[in-house]
Amino acid sequence: MNPLPTKQRQSSVDLALQIRRTTVEMTSRANASHIASCFSVTDILAVLYSRVLVFDPQQPRWRDRDRFILSKGHACAALYAVLAEFGFFPKEWLETYYLDGSRLAGHATHKGVPGIEVSTGALGHGLPLATGMALAGKRDERAHRVFCVLSDGECDEGSNWEAALFAPHHRLDNLTVIIDYNKIQSLGWVKDVIDLDPLADKWRAFGWAAREVDGHDHAALEALLTGVPFEAGRPSCIVAHTVKGKGVSFMENNLQYHYTPPRGDELPRALAELGVK
Amino acid sequence: MRNAFFNAVFALAREDERIVLMVGDLGFRIVEGFMAERPKQFLNAGIAEQNMMSMAAGMALEGKIVFAYSIANFPTLRCLEQVRNDVCYHGARVAIFCSGGGFTYGSMGVTHHVTEDLAVTRAMPGLTVIAPGDPIEAACVPAAIVAHDGPFYVRLGKAGEPNIHAGPIDFQRGRAITVREGNDVSLIATGSMLLVATRAADRLKADGINARVLSMHTVKPLDLDAVEAAAAQTGVILTIEEHSIIGGLGAAVAEYLAERPGAGPRFKRMGVPSAFASEIGSQDHLLAHFGLTEAGVAQTAKQMLAS
Ligand SMILES: Cc1ncc(C[n+]2csc(CCOP(=O)(O)OP(=O)(O)O)c2C)c(N)n1
Ligand SMILES: [Mg+2]
Numbered sequence: 001m002n003p004l005p006t007k008q009r010q011s012s013v014d015l016a017l018q019i020r021r022t023t024v025e026m027t028s029r030a031n032a033s034h035i036a037s038c039f040s041v042t043d044i045l046a047v048l049y050s051r052v053l054v055f056d057p058q059q060p061r062w063r064d065r066d067r068f069i070l071s072k073g074h075a076c077a078a079l080y081a082v083l084a085e086f087g088f089f090p091k092e093w094l095e096t097y098y099l100d101g102s103r104l105a106g107h108a109t110h111k112g113v114p115g116i117e118v119s120t121g122a123l124g125h126g127l128p129l130a131t132g133m134a135l136a137g138k139r140d141e142r143a144h145r146v147f148c149v150l151s152d153g154e155c156d157e158g159s160n161w162e163a164a165l166f167a168p169h170h171r172l173d174n175l176t177v178i179i180d181y182n183k184i185q186s187l188g189w190v191k192d193v194i195d196l197d198p199l200a201d202k203w204r205a206f207g208w209a210a211r212e213v214d215g216h217d218h219a220a221l222e223a224l225l226t227g228v229p230f231e232a233g234r235p236s237c238i239v240a241h242t243v244k245g246k247g248v249s250f251m252e253n254n255l256q257y258h259y260t261p262p263r264g265d266e267l268p269r270a271l272a273e274l275g276v277k
Numbered sequence: 278m279r280n281a282f283f284n285a286v287f288a289l290a291r292e293d294e295r296i297v298l299m300v301g302d303l304g305f306r307i308v309e310g311f312m313a314e315r316p317k318q319f320l321n322a323g324i325a326e327q328n329m330m331s332m333a334a335g336m337a338l339e340g341k342i343v344f345a346y347s348i349a350n351f352p353t354l355r356c357l358e359q360v361r362n363d364v365c366y367h368g369a370r371v372a373i374f375c376s377g378g379g380f381t382y383g384s385m386g387v388t389h390h391v392t393e394d395l396a397v398t399r400a401m402p403g404l405t406v407i408a409p410g411d412p413i414e415a416a417c418v419p420a421a422i423v424a425h426d427g428p429f430y431v432r433l434g435k436a437g438e439p440n441i442h443a444g445p446i447d448f449q450r451g452r453a454i455t456v457r458e459g460n461d462v463s464l465i466a467t468g469s470m471l472l473v474a475t476r477a478a479d480r481l482k483a484d485g486i487n488a489r490v491l492s493m494h495t496v497k498p499l500d501l502d503a504v505e506a507a508a509a510q511t512g513v514i515l516t517i518e519e520h521s522i523i524g525g526l527g528a529a530v531a532e533y534l535a536e537r538p539g540a541g542p543r544f545k546r547m548g549v550p551s552a553f554a555s556e557i558g559s560q561d562h563l564l565a566h567f568g569l570t571e572a573g574v575a576q577t578a579k580q581m582l583a584s
Contacts, residue, residue, distance in 0.1 A: 030384070032384070073386075073388065098384045098557075099384070099558065100384075100557075100558035100559055100562040101556050101557075101558055101562070102556065102557055102558070103556060103557070104557075105384065105385060105386025105387070105557040106382075106384050106385040106386055106389075106557075107385055107386040107388050107389060108386075109386045109387065109557070111387075111553070111555070112555075119386070119387065119388060120388070121385065121386055121388030121389060122349075122350065122351065122355065122388045123324050124324070153302060153323070153324050154324060156302070156323035156324040156325040157324055157325055158325060158327055158328060185302055185323075185324065186302040186303055186305060186324070187300070187302050187303065187304065187305060187308075187321050188321075193302060193321055193323050194323040194325070255305070258305075259305060
C-alpha cells in the first residue's frame with residue numbers, strides 16, 4: 001500500500017471549513033443549486049479523504065486505491081473542492097464550476113475529472129455500481145475497499161434495495177454505504193414524503209452491519225469509518241444523522257437552499273459565518 | 278412552457294375529478310398550492326420513478342387520468358419498461374410529462390441532458406409523443422390529453438420561453454401548425470427548436486428565401502399530410518430538434534420520405550450527434566456547440582438550396 005499523502009494528515013475539521021467556504025463561492029458564482037446538499041455531506045467527505053480513504057492524487061487510477069462514489073451526485077461541488085484540495089486537479093478548475101465550456105458539471109462527472117470514479121446525478125445508481133466494484137474486488141482477491149454515500153431521499157429508489165439484498169448475500173465486507181440522513185428531500189421532509197424510519201434497522205434486516213452516528217462529529221465519524229468492516233463477511237452501513245445546510249445558520253433546514261445559493265448580501269453573511277473576513 | 282402546462286392541468290383538474298397529478302419529488306414552488314387545495318388529486322410518489330409509473334398505470338386502470346411529472350430522463354429512460362408494459366400495453370390513461378427536455382439543464386451534466394427521449398417513446402406502441410414549441414402550445418396540450426383515450430409523453434423545456442404564436446391557435450393532436458408560409462424550403466421543428474426555426478426563416482426572408490416553418494409539436498403520430506405537402510410544394514426539407522438525430526423527429530420524417538413512392542425531396546436532419554457532450558454549459562452554449570442556432574439553420578438551408 002502506498003503511504004498516505006501528507007495532505008491526508010491535515011485536520012479534517014480545518015478541511016471541512018475550507019470545503020464549505022470554497023463550495024459556497026463555487027455555487028454562488030455560477031448561481032448553481034444544491035449548496036445545502038453539499039453542506040450536509042461536507043464533514044463526511046472531509047473525514048473520509050483526510051483520515052480513511054487510501055489514494056494517490058498523482059495516480060488517480062492506481063489499482064489499489066479505495067473507491068469512493070458520491071451517489072448523491074448533486075452535491076458534487078463539495079467533492080470537486082475536496083479533490084482539488086488534495087491535488088487531483090488544479091484549484092483553478094473550481095472557478096469554472098457549472099460554467100460554459102467547463103468539465104465540472106453540476107452533477108459528479110467522471111469524464112476528464114481525475115478522482116471522480118463514476119458519473120452520478122440520476123439518483124439510485126451509486127450503490128449498485130459500488131456493489132459491482134466490490135464484487136470484482138472480491139473475485140480478484142484485492143484488498144482495496146469501496147465506499148458509497150447515499151442521500152436519504154435517494155433511499156426511495158428501489159435500485160438501492162436490490163443492491164442492499166445482493167451485497168450481504170455475496171458477503172461483500174469490502175463495501176461501506178454511508179447515508180446522509182438530513183431528513184429533507186426535494187419537496188419537503190422525508191418523514192412526510194416516504195418515511196424511512198427505522199432506517200438502520202432496515203439495513204440490519206437486509207444483512208448489513210449497521211451503525212448510527214452524528215454526521216458532523218468528526219471524531220465519531222473517524223472512529224466508525226476506520227473500523228470497517230464492523231463484522232467480517234458483512235457489508236457495513238453507517239446512518240449519519242446530518243443537518244441539511246449545516247454550517248450557515250440561515251441555510252440549515254431551509255429547503256430553499258436545495259435550489260438556490262446565497263444571493264446578494266446573503267453571500268457575505270454566509271462567508272462571515274464560515275469565518276471569512 | 279412548464280408553468281403554462283401546469284396551470285392548464287390545475288384548471289382541468291378543478292373541473293374533472295378523474296385527474297390526478299403525480300410528481301416524483303419535484304415541482305418546488307409550483308405544486309404546493311394544488312397539493313393543499315386538492316389532496317385527493319395529488320401525490321408525491323417520492324424519488325422512485327419505476328414505482329411511480331406503475332402506480333400511475335394502476336390508478337389509471339381504476340378510472341383516473343394521471344399526469345405523471347418528473348424532470349429530465351427520470352420519467353422515461355429510468356422506467357421505460359414500466360412505460361411500455363404497464364402504461365402502453367394496457368392503454369392506461371397516463372400522461373407522462375417532463376421538464377428539462379434537451380439541454381435545458383445543460384450545466385447539470387450528461388445525466389441531465391435529455392436527448393434520446395423522443396426516440397424511445399416514439400418506439401412505444403400507442404404512445405402519443407408531443408413536444409410543444411412555445412407556452413401557447415404547451416397550454417393547449419392538457420386538454421388534448423383529456424380528450425383522447427390513450428397514453429401520452431410530453432416533453433417540456435423549463436419556464437420563461439417566449440411565445441411564438443401571435444394569437445390563439447388551433448391545436449390538434451397529430452396536426453402540424455404552419456407558423457410561416459413559404460415554398461422555397463421547409464423547416465420542420467419540434468419543441469424548443471421552433472423558436473430557432475422561425476428566427477432562421479426571418480433571416481432567410483431577408484435574403485429573399487421564403488421558408489415554410491412547421492411546428493411539428495406531435496412527433497407521433499406524425500402529420501404525414503403536412504410532410505407530404507412540404508415535400509411536394511417546397512422540394513427541400515430540413516428537420517430541427519434538440520434531440521439525437523437518431524430516432525426522433527428527423528428520423529420519423531426520413532422514414533416516411535424513404536418509403537414514399539416517387540422522387541424524394543432534398544432532405545437533412547439537424548440535431549445532436551449520437552455522442553455524449555464533451556463539455557457542459559448553459560442550454561444556449563450547448564445548442565451553439567452543436568450548431569442548433571438560427572444562423573446554423575439558415576446556413577444549412579442555404580447550402581441545401583445551393584446543392
Ligand atoms: C432518479 C432521480 N430522480 C429525481 C432526481 C431529482 N432530484 C435531485 S436531488 C433530489 C432530492 C434531494 O433530496 P435527497 O435525496 O434527500 O438529497 P439531499 O440533497 O438532501 O442530500 C431530487 C429528487 C434525480 N436527480 N434523480
Ligand atoms: Mg436529504
